[in-house]
Amino acid sequence: MPKKVHKLGLFGLGAFGRLIVRHLSPYFDIRAYDPSPEARAYAKRHNVELVSLEEAAANKIVILATPIRTLKALAEQIAPHVPLNALVIDVGSVKVNPAQWLTDALPKSVCVLCTHPLFGPQSARYGIHNMEIVVCPVRVRHLPPIVKFLEKTLDLKVSVTTPEVHDRALAAVQGLTHLIAKVLNGMGPLPTEHTTRSYDLLMQGVGLVSGDSDELFMSIERDNPFAAEIRKRFFHEIDSLRTRLENGHGAKA
Amino acid sequence: MPKKVHKLGLFGLGAFGRLIVRHLSPYFDIRAYDPSPEARAYAKRHNVELVSLEEAAANKIVILATPIRTLKALAEQIAPHVPLNALVIDVGSVKVNPAQWLTDALPKSVCVLCTHPLFGPQSARYGIHNMEIVVCPVRVRHLPPIVKFLEKTLDLKVSVTTPEVHDRALAAVQGLTHLIAKVLNGMGPLPTEHTTRSYDLLMQGVGLVSGDSDELFMSIERDNPFAAEIRKRFFHEIDSLRTRLENGHGAKA
Known part of the structure; x- marks a missing residue:
């Protein structure tokens, strides 16, 4: 198992957030923000560190796994706390609007990668091998290492395209x-x-x-x-x- | 390959009739009735013997694979020609009405077996192994040998039930x-x-x-x-x- 060199801020411990914990915790120290009681119970059971909104935002990699309707306000809330050159990733089922919201709200120095993993808790029940993730490099400086991680480490099939497509x-x-x-x-x-x-x-x-x-x-x-x-x-x-x-x-x- | 001991009258050489030819011709001498030009061309290519309505009806086993709307009239047309103790089988997608039409139209000495093979040319493309056939013994004297043939010889899964179920x-x-x-x-x-x-x-x-x-x-x-x-x-x-x-x-x- 590779050593965990990066900290990762995760917003949302719903169904998809939990899938992220399952597949990314071998590679990242995950610090999660989710104020719901269900998230608290889940975090305790799965040994996930719960932190404040500001602490979850203050990481080089931040993943937003909250409902789409919350994304715009969340991006505005985390904007002052995200470090220079951080990478902010969303994982929702629509991409045109979130791409706009994230690039508008976050400082220009922050990279924005809009993704949609085309699987969920049910279809990924037995693993994510060869499953597809759509990746829209909305404001990204170095895409190849990200694609390499998704393909080689997570074993996903990566489709790079635009939010509109x-x-x-x-x-x-x-x-x-x-x-x-x-x-x-x-x-x-x-x-x-x-x-x-x-x-x-x-x-x-x-x-x-x-x-x-x-x-x-x-x-x-x-x-x-x-x-x-x-x-x-x-x-x-x-x-x-x-x-x-x-x-x-x-x-x- | 077993020797072909029985003659079988087949009505209809449409998509399902052709599937019947494919799977039953090793076991039966098939004599088909279908006046359409497509059937004529198909029969020529596949070496299927085309006969008159009367000749197709005059067999110990008769399968009706014509559209459901034609079944009532067809049963009435073949009734005078079907031999004593013959077995008449239909294979359509509905069973309540055809069961009534066939028992009404055919002489009481004729057995009526209403079936619905739950597969078609597409799903049976690579064979019929373990596929389901619903069998309604509407007026049948000896069901076991029929079920045995369907299960052991054709390798089908047989569900015996009523037309209504x-x-x-x-x-x-x-x-x-x-x-x-x-x-x-x-x-x-x-x-x-x-x-x-x-x-x-x-x-x-x-x-x-x-x-x-x-x-x-x-x-x-x-x-x-x-x-x-x-x-x-x-x-x-x-x-x-x-x-x-x-x-x-x-x-x-």
């Missing part, structure tokens, strides 16, 4: 997955016997996001600038199909 | 899979990069039924007596979600 793709990828999961979960008990391979795959896919918070769902729908367009196309198709089925016109091409 | 489960299993596939396929190009595991599973599931005919989709929706109830629950959830997203009330429990 990310948000366009994920509006559909996450938007549709979560919309469909919400609908199927809302329907109540569904069959588990006499199922088809197609249905099994669908339900497995839905199962992976069913534990995600409603907060995450609403963030994707509200904070991704391309989500509304995907919803429009989705509901348009729903309406056409419904009209066709309700009119009972039967098969048409 | 089948239709209740499949209204959700197939109804939802096909509804969601129709919606996603109608949306036009969707991302293939920066995808999540959940999205990949969903799209794989949808991909397995995307090649199915619109005829099959409409059969499931129209001919399964429990499909309307599932649609109602599905669209009800869609409406709630849509209202919530359009009102923009944000996260709620």
